[in-house]
Amino acid sequence: MSAGDGLSTADHRRVSDYIGRVAGIQLPDYKRKLVEARLRKRMRATGHGDFSDYLNFALSPAGESVEQIMLVDALTTNKTDFFREPGHFQFLERYLRARLEKAPPDRPLRVWSAACSSGEEAYSLAILLSELALEFQRLEFRIEATDIAPSMLDKTRQGIYPEDRVTPVPLELRKRYFLRSRDPVKRLVRMGPALRSHLNVRPVNLISDDYGPDGHYDIIFCRNVMIYFNQTDRASIVQRMNRALVPGGLLFVGHSESIRSYQAGFISEEPAVYRKRD
Structure with a gap:
């Protein structure tokens, strides 16, 4: 499956299970498009043209030292302001x-x-x-x-x-x-x-x-x-x-x-x- 195709249900489940386990962040199915858009940035950065290939790399021992940190970074939501609330x-x-x-x-x-x-x-x-x-x-x-x-x-x-x-x-x-x-x-x-x-x-x-x-x-x-x-x-x-x-x-x-x-x-x-x- 190429990057031109959408994130599959199986790959969405792989990444959401991983992020939920290591960071506690919930990424239910209705957030799949958001997850897909953020994964594409990491795919471009690492030279992977396929969601499955990228996740195979990121979730493997080869990706453990650096890419898993960057994956979590990409999938966290950051919204803040000075003196918010x-x-x-x-x-x-x-x-x-x-x-x-x-x-x-x-x-x-x-x-x-x-x-x-x-x-x-x-x-x-x-x-x-x-x-x-x-x-x-x-x-x-x-x-x-x-x-x-x-x-x-x-x-x-x-x-x-x-x-x-x-x-x-x-x-x-x-x-x-x-x-x-x-x-x-x-x-x-x-x-x-x-x-x-x-x-x-x-x-x-x-x-x-x-x-x-x-x-x-x-x-x-x-x-x-x-x-x-x-x-x-x-x-x-x-x-x-x-x-x-x-x-x-x-x-x-x-x-x-x-x-x-x-x-x-x-x-x-x-x-x-x-x-x-x-």
Whole structure:
């Protein structure tokens, strides 16, 4: 079967079973055209003209070291914005301000932006926390920015975005934290070195990788990713994130997501915000 033919049912099942097993991402039959379009990009990159031949290569030991990572990268969906779902950031600012007004922190705040995509969420958190640190000078923080897709991690490390991507950020904050390209034609901005210094960017597979020591994080953002997982994987992720949080730590999920069925160990603070029981 040539690339001119569509992705067969059997090959769609092969790739969807693999992605579901290693990354937890569900690719049902109605997404076949999407899968087909993304596979064609990898086929062109590897010089394969046939879906079956490409999958034979990618899913073989010969493809294990590099191509399987690129296959997962190609089939992940990455949608994010600066200060997406702004109510979460408003809640977090109120919550942290109340804590900081009661007592200064005795250690750096530990934050995890899980499934960070191209980094806008992590940098939004860095801006919010940097602003609070101007007021509460003993506040220090570190943000773990993780994703399964190498291309998204590269974009996060670079911290370079088109100007129209940063419009949700108030102008005053853009002037304080962003660098504009010297070439006005490119219309690009880069996150300033102070923001970038707060991020530790690394790969994490939420299905198979370790989440770090128990009780490590004060705040976890894991938004708009669990919708791609089955219920068993969602429950496992929520339980493991509960263990990764300090008592009283916060978990933020997407507004289109719910952990109500498996939120034991959490108290709902407001829509899509959960606090670990003390």
